[in-house]
Amino acid sequence: MAELKLPASEKTIRDLSVGDFVELSGRMITGRDEAHKWLIEEQRDEVVPYLKDSVIYHCGPVVGENEDGSYDFVAAGPTTSIREEPYQADVICRYGLRGVIGKGGMGAKTLDGLARCGAVYLHAVGGAAQVLARAIPRVEKVFMLEEFGVPEALWVIQVERFPVMVTMDSHGGSLHDEVEERSQAKLKELLGQGA
Template sequence: MNYNLRIPEDLDKLADLKIGDILYVSGLLFTARDEAHQLMIEMHEKGEKLPFDPSKMVLYHCGPVVKKSDGKWEILAAGPTTSARMDLFEKEVIENFGVRFIVGKGGMGDRTAEALKRAKGIYATYTGGAGALAAKSFREVLNVYYLDELGSPEAIWIIRAENFGPLIVSIDPQGNNWNRISREKMERNKSMIFEKIEKS
């Protein structure tokens, strides 16, 4: 199924999505990679408040190429980074900040899938490497946080997107995880390939 979603307005519709569904997203995104995830968790532990509300946005695993001209930020390339690195932190970020919609690439593990199931949220993937095309749908940088501390790839960029996609649902709110399904298939293929190598 194909869906056009507005974020934050359509966040409750995520509960009905299934793996393989194709999404186009308009609305608010925040970027976060390893360092931003760590920082968010540390701030939560210290009881400090974030300057934005992650529960009203898509969490996007991305470190964009950005350009500042005439005092305004422009996004030149902004494809997804490898989500598996964020498996270390994602359960805590989902639980502590009410994140329900995550976008990245490469798939995520069962710890994240279980947290998303409890939150009735999803993880979807965008085509890895398609950085220029992704940037085309990112219309405006609304804010940037922790730029000096973390540097531009790791900073938190708040972005307004228009028809960002196609995104493919890879973990759904029922806890189905394409990563696990495809791994089982690849393991079976591996046994078959190893047999072929032995016979060669």
């Protein structure tokens, strides 16, 4: 398995294909429903340094606060990505993201954005909150904690060998589309509806 350092160049990202298993190290940021709406409704310059050439992780963690005011991720698996479909491609292209981590895959608009702006969709194992929290040794900073609450805040985190699978690449490939097509054919067969 390859280690992929963040921030990453466009070339590194375009070399990835569906089916690759990679481990991420470096800095990234979490963001889910509220964050995507927030990033699109206005230009958020303060977050740009954390998004540019890095990845956004669809995650609403369980967070512990230490006595010195720092934070730790107690549990941190991915949330379902498709809810961000209306926003994702625009967030990628506007902020220069190189990837998105989540679960369940995304749709045609995002796939097009990945190709256009040079990014990938990385699938983390859903529910694997402990395995993934252990790959997040440090929480650097948080945006919008007060306003959005713990799950929806944008957490800037350091990751070490954070395991993900490439399921949508920058060349139009989508494992999710492939599996859906195959399962649809099988469903029609089981229902006697012909291909």
